[in-house]
Amino acid sequence: MRRGKRAPRSEEANPALQAIWHVVCSIPRGRAATYGTVARAAGFPGRARQAGFALRRSPQGLRLPWHRVVGAGGRIVFAPGSAAHREQARRLRAEGVALRRGRVPPEAMTDLSQL
DNA sequence: GAACTGACTGTAA
């Protein structure tokens, strides 16, 4: 049977998504990382968008600290005023992250390279 | 297989 490729119907069967989720889980509490950094740490440099896709497709069964993932410059990618934006800001703040106009200060940012 | 879309990023106006 020349079925060179299998069909992972479930997201949890995707190693790429798992890798990204794993990296997100490894983000220390009280810190934040950018999509690009997460993707790079997961082994996919230059695929920041894929990191976002992985988070969006992440099963709710996982207790994933998605709120620790922000856009470049520590900026929250969600539209300001939206529910997601507020929730992420709220969660970050709950972890001790001082948000500045919806932005995470560089000090709270981690490159995940030290892990 | 082409076209569209998106939890991105960097540069320009």
Added chain:
DNA sequence: ATTACAGCCAGTT
């Protein structure tokens, strides 16, 4: 500082 636009990559239609 803010807004617009283009580039990039992978998944979805």
